[in-house]
Amino acid sequence: MKNVxxxxxxxxxxxxxxxxDMNRVMTRVLRLSKVPVWYTEGFNPHPYIxxxxxxxxGFSSDYEVMDFRLDDDNFDMLKAKQMIADACPNxxxxxxxxxxxxxxxxxxxxxxDITFLSEANATLKTLKEFLSAKEIIVSKTTKKGGxxxxxxxxxLGPFTLGGDENNPKILxxxxxxxxxxxxxxxxxxxxxxxxxxxxxxxxxxxRTSLLTAELNKFE
Amino acid sequence: xENSRLEQLFLSVQKPGRYSGGEMGSVYKDKxxxxxxxxxxxxxxxxxxxxxLGMKILYGLFxxxxxxWCERVFAPWTDFEKVMREENIPLFALESRDxxxxxxxxxxxxxxxxxxxxxxxxxxxxGIPLKSKDRVGLTPLVVAGGPCACNPEPLADFVDxxxxxxxxxVDLEVIDLYKEYKAKGGTDKLEFLKLAAKIDGVYVPALxxxxxxxxxxxxxxxxxxxxxxxxxxxxxxxxxxxxxPKNLPVPFTEIVHDRAVMEIFRGCIRGCRFCQAGFIYRPxxxxxxxxxxxxxxxxxxxxxYDEMSLSSLSTSDYSQIEPLLSEMIEWTGxxxxxxxxxxxxxxxxxxxxxxxxxxxxxxxxxxxxxxxTQRLRDVINKNITEKDIMKSCATAFAGGYxxxxxxxxIGLPTETDEDIIGIARLGQKIVDLYYxxxxxxxxxxxxxxxSVSTFVPKPFTPFQxxxxxxxxxxxxxxxxxxxxxxxxxxxxxxHESKISSLEGVLxxxxxxxxxxxxxxxxxxxxxxxxxxCFDYDIWMKAFDxxxxxxxxxxxxxxxxxxxxPWDHLDYGVTKDFLLKEYQRAKCGVTTQNCREKCAGCGANxxxxxxxxxxx
Ligand code: SF4
Numbered sequence: 001m002k003n004v005x006x007x008x009x010x011x012x013x014x015x016x017x018x019x020x021d022m023n024r025v026m027t028r029v030l031r032l033s034k035v036p037v038w039y040t041e042g043f044n045p046h047p048y049i050x051x052x053x054x055x056x057x058g059f060s061s062d063y064e065v066m067d068f069r070l071d072d073d074n075f076d077m078l079k080a081k082q083m084i085a086d087a088c089p090n091x092x093x094x095x096x097x098x099x100x101x102x103x104x105x106x107x108x109x110x111x112x113d114i115t116f117l118s119e120a121n122a123t124l125k126t127l128k129e130f131l132s133a134k135e136i137i138v139s140k141t142t143k144k145g146g147x148x149x150x151x152x153x154x155x156l157g158p159f160t161l162g163g164d165e166n167n168p169k170i171l172x173x174x175x176x177x178x179x180x181x182x183x184x185x186x187x188x189x190x191x192x193x194x195x196x197x198x199x200x201x202x203x204x205x206x207r208t209s210l211l212t213a214e215l216n217k218f219e
Numbered sequence: 220x221e222n223s224r225l226e227q228l229f230l231s232v233q234k235p236g237r238y239s240g241g242e243m244g245s246v247y248k249d250k251x252x253x254x255x256x257x258x259x260x261x262x263x264x265x266x267x268x269x270x271x272l273g274m275k276i277l278y279g280l281f282x283x284x285x286x287x288w289c290e291r292v293f294a295p296w297t298d299f300e301k302v303m304r305e306e307n308i309p310l311f312a313l314e315s316r317d318x319x320x321x322x323x324x325x326x327x328x329x330x331x332x333x334x335x336x337x338x339x340x341x342x343x344x345x346g347i348p349l350k351s352k353d354r355v356g357l358t359p360l361v362v363a364g365g366p367c368a369c370n371p372e373p374l375a376d377f378v379d380x381x382x383x384x385x386x387x388x389v390d391l392e393v394i395d396l397y398k399e400y401k402a403k404g405g406t407d408k409l410e411f412l413k414l415a416a417k418i419d420g421v422y423v424p425a426l427x428x429x430x431x432x433x434x435x436x437x438x439x440x441x442x443x444x445x446x447x448x449x450x451x452x453x454x455x456x457x458x459x460x461x462x463x464p465k466n467l468p469v470p471f472t473e474i475v476h477d478r479a480v481m482e483i484f485r486g487c488i489r490g491c492r493f494c495q496a497g498f499i500y501r502p503x504x505x506x507x508x509x510x511x512x513x514x515x516x517x518x519x520x521x522x523x524y525d526e527m528s529l530s531s532l533s534t535s536d537y538s539q540i541e542p543l544l545s546e547m548i549e550w551t552g553x554x555x556x557x558x559x560x561x562x563x564x565x566x567x568x569x570x571x572x573x574x575x576x577x578x579x580x581x582x583x584x585x586x587x588x589x590x591x592t593q594r595l596r597d598v599i600n601k602n603i604t605e606k607d608i609m610k611s612c613a614t615a616f617a618g619g620y621x622x623x624x625x626x627x628x629i630g631l632p633t634e635t636d637e638d639i640i641g642i643a644r645l646g647q648k649i650v651d652l653y654y655x656x657x658x659x660x661x662x663x664x665x666x667x668x669x670s671v672s673t674f675v676p677k678p679f680t681p682f683q684x685x686x687x688x689x690x691x692x693x694x695x696x697x698x699x700x701x702x703x704x705x706x707x708x709x710x711x712x713x714h715e716s717k718i719s720s721l722e723g724v725l726x727x728x729x730x731x732x733x734x735x736x737x738x739x740x741x742x743x744x745x746x747x748x749x750x751x752c753f754d755y756d757i758w759m760k761a762f763d764x765x766x767x768x769x770x771x772x773x774x775x776x777x778x779x780x781x782x783x784p785w786d787h788l789d790y791g792v793t794k795d796f797l798l799k800e801y802q803r804a805k806c807g808v809t810t811q812n813c814r815e816k817c818a819g820c821g822a823n824x825x826x827x828x829x830x831x832x833x834x
Binding site for chain 1: 227228238243473522
């Protein structure tokens with residue numbers, strides 16, 4: 001038995017599939033691929049799948065990381081990668097299959113690209129102003145169900161803005177991610193849209209990468 | 220609407236995966252390269268529709284043909300419906316996202332009467348005139364099939380063509396006729412409908428005039444323009460040769476039943492007198508174990524499902540259950556597929572098979588006595604005795620079970636208070652039994668859950684002549700049952716009796732109910748099978764405004780000579796047989812099942828199935 005790590009892109013119809021449902025989808029993909037996957041024992045055997053960091057419903061991602069176990073230690077990894085790629089539905093694109101380097105707990109940041117549709121009423125000017133403010137106070141529901149106020153200005157890493165004034169603007173930013181501190185970019189963007197008076201939900205979020213505390217790619 | 224905008228709108232509602240499509244196994248074609256586009260509509264949510272086997276069979280069958288593209292359409296939940304109306308998004312098919320108005324056929328499957336307002340809502344959301352007579356062009360043709368098509372009259376105003384019985388052949392015959400008609404340059408809807416009505420199993424309601432007497436009872440169905448006097452249902456005579464899908468659309472998101480389903484036979488030998496499915500799918504026709512195992516294996520291979528269940532009205536009645544299971548357990552075990560066999564009676568299994576069965580996850584212990592006393596069980600011809608139940612429970616308790624689920628109906632013909640109290644008594648006996656079984660799980664209590672539904676008389680059953688009890692009486696009997704249960708070890712649940720009441724009216728309704736359904740829909744009725752959406756007052760108002768009384772449809776005894784709104788449809792079982800069974804019911808006389816002795820229901824005319832087995 002050996003632990004392996006699958007890297008893939010998630011988009012298309014898979015954008016509407018929740019983290020919980022992804023487990024089911026990938027279980028089927030592994031089964032269809034016929035790769036010798038290690039299964040749990042019992043009446044309901046299933047592969048042992050874990051995702052490095054959940055992805056919110058509605059987000060696409062260029063860098064999803066999923067761990068599972070191979071039953072056959074010597075199975076050719078390139079071949080396995082291809083078999084899995086062939087079994088994936090439209091919307092999942094396999095990038096690599098490797099042995100894991102780091103534990104999932106090492107994830108400290110995630111990077112995102114945010115594209116605004118016209119309904120969002122976003123302009124480069126207001127975005128710049130909003131993101132450069134000294135304080136960006138939003139309320140966030142805590143795990144215990146309470147609400148607390150946080151200052152996103154303190155959490156926000158470097159950002160860049162693309163596109164011109166009239167075309168969809170692409171905002172690239174870095175936010176804390178993982179078990180320690182996790183900031184959903186929706187918090188930030190919804191706060192911004194609240195100011196512009198644009199229509200909520202009219203922006204797309206793509207998670208572009210997962211990084212360690214040293215800002216190295218998580219692998 | 221532009222896809223990226225539409226997709227952002229999906230994200231503004233609950234469960235966006237219901238609307239996005241693109242599942243594995245869903246079929247995409249180039250619309251410019253097909254001749255016929257078919258929008259297969261399930262008038263309920265995605266999660267319910269996608270759990271339905273019949274839809275998947277027809278989806279696969281249609282799409283096997285290069286000239287047809289069949290797509291799926293479901294009723295949007297109320298949150299997305301609101302968005303659709305605000306943003307002017309017409310109801311679209313999941314695959315192409317094209318509005319259903321662009322399709323040649325819009326086909327509904329009618330699984331329960333309470334979905335009728337959803338049919339209207341879906342047509343309206345698609346921008347399609349609701350009434351058949353207001354759709355003047357040839358397309359879209361609105362067609363419908365499924366069990367409720369056995370009394371299609373309440374929807375007669377809205378649907379152009381009903382398919383009676385099993386759809387595999389007749390649907391394609393109508394599609395072929397349509398292709399041919401169009402190729403010849405035909406554009407006249409009525410002309411096409413007249414041609415279609417010549418096909419066996421096709422019922423075109425517009426080709427029949429109905430007359431009523433002063434009371435409102437139907438007196439006659441008068442066929443016009445060469446339409447047949449009676450329309451017969453279609454039956455697949457050889458299930459081994461019938462199409463079975465090799466692949467299915469497999470949802471990404473969670474649905475009600477998410478697993479590979481293998482059909483093993485159609486029909487039921489039992490003849491429980493309340494059960495419509497037990498009569499309209501006659502005669503029993505089985506698939507052979509070899510075909511079942513092969514098709515099931517292929518299905519698991521192509522879908523990636525790790526769970527499979529068998530589908531039929533009563534798995535234990537499959538004549539070759541031993542050879543079937545013994546092979547199935549082998550290969551599913553090897554493939555790590557968990558097999559679920561709900562409510563399978565294993566009393567007569569060989570020791571070898573029982574041994575193999577140990578490898579299968581045990582499902583819950585369930586029984587459907589349906590009635591609380593043997594007298595009433597004889598009336599409804601439910602062949603299960605208290606002794607059977609006690610024996611199975613004792614074995615199960617000794618084997619570690621601590622929970623039993625029992626299904627009952629209230630409001631059955633001839634039911635007395637004694638029968639109601641009998642339900643509580645049976646539950647109590649099972650509780651007592653538990654504490655007397657040696658080897659029961661130590662230190663654990665027992666839970667007997669009793670689920671009660673309301674009896675609804677249905678067409679083509681011996682009880683089609685019966686009155687349905689009033690809501691007040693229903694409530695009194697429910698209270699009586701509640702009062703008769705004295706232990707916390709028994710838990711009780713039921714269905715909303717008002718919903719059953721409406722179901723009863725629609726099930727045996729006539730054409731005039733079209734007006735009531737339309738009125739109720741205009742007043743806001745939809746998703747009527749959902750407790751949170753159902754609004755009885757709306758329906759009562761609709762009946763009032765149409766000057767019709769629900770009691771006329773549900774609360775009176777129908778005489779043997781009365782013309783029922785479905786009497787011109789032929790589902791194999793004869794009215795004489797149903798009357799005879801009704802008489803026997805009243806006398807508490809049971810009827811043997813089809814394997815023991817043919818009761819002469821009439822379904823042997825199809826020339827196949829259990830009627831011709833050696834007894
Ligand atoms: S004809 Fe006889 S055997 Fe055949 S379905 Fe009817 S009762 Fe059963």
